[in-house]
Amino acid sequence: MFDLIIKNANLPDGRKGIDIAVSAGKIAAIEANIAGEARETIDATNRLVSTSFIDPHFHMDATLSLGLPRMNVSGTLLEGIALWGELRPQLTKEALVERALAYCDLAVSQGLLHIRTHVDTSDPRLVTAEAMLEVKERVAPYIDLQLVAFPQDGYYRAADGVKSLERALDMGVDIVGGIPHFERTMQDGAASVEALCRIAADRGLPVDMHCDETDDPMSRHIETLSAQTVRFGLQGRVAGSHLTSMHSMDNYYVSKLITLMAEAQINVIPNPLINIMLQGRHDTYPKRRGMTRVRELMSAGLNVSFGHDCVMDPWYSMGSGDMLEVGHMAIHVAQMSGVEDKKKIFDALTVNSAKTMGLENYGLSVGCNADLLMLQAEDVLEALRLKPTRLAVIRRGKVIARTEPKISHLVLDGRPGQIDAGRNPTTRG
């Protein structure tokens, strides 16, 4: 007797009519026509069933704080950082926990069950770290939450930046962060990358830095990060988030840089919604897009995964916890509109991010955790186009969220009709 069988599903790799049987929270079988009884059965005919979504770059200490204490008028990254600095002294652990838990509820409803969040360590009170450690424990039954010690005001630039980051790691924060482009000088930035990689190597922790989140083509901390990764033997365990300066760099230089990044096995995390919103703000016309070179990085064999970064905070007044919205924007900004391109974008929201975060037992094969979604779409192309309803969200084999399918009923010239938002007109029978 299985705990659950999902019948007749379409899978992200294009297979159709596949059953998925679940026992003890794991996938017990995945093939056509599985025989045997189950306590619960879900009919997934014409529905895409995928692994749960992953967000490898988020700011859960800032989320849902939009308007506190005021709005970002210029819309720039730098005003966002200044605004967050105004709010920071007023932050309380209780309010941080409350907002984060509210966001986690939203995330679950969207099928987002694994999140890596940066935690600002600039305030020596470290209420942010205290709050996020509590949230991590409370959401553990339904969300895998990883925490990055993130010196928002600069590792060297903030008065207690060095000490506070180490204290956050001592408290149990999982990953070493950084923000080299925000240090006072390029030299300080490079020195911070070296110091932070050394800490990671000494403590046996991964690294995830905000790196070159700027339109400056000479912001080249990703070069230093790659070199220090190799030097400290951290290959595959380092992520470079944003990398927007690569958009503006000289092409010849980038051809050398990407080879170095591949040698270091850097995990690349662009944040399409935020990058297109914040970068290029100092340009008149033409305005740069500020998205790193996704297609070229993927072609060079680098692991690229996309982050949501912000929802309703000093940097971004939009967002809904929907990784398909992130993928939708990535398709546009990276101009990856081909069928194979789109499949790669879907992978960047799922399997690539699992690699970035080092998630174990993530996938659609026997023995993997049964962390699954049923979407109101037939395949990944339709999912990316429609950002459809998450009909069922399954965590370790249990349905933890359900949403009714979106179906519009029309009456046109007295002729009743129906549009199932999940069906592609080209395949309508």
Ligand SMILES: [Zn+2]
């Ligand atoms: Zn960020």
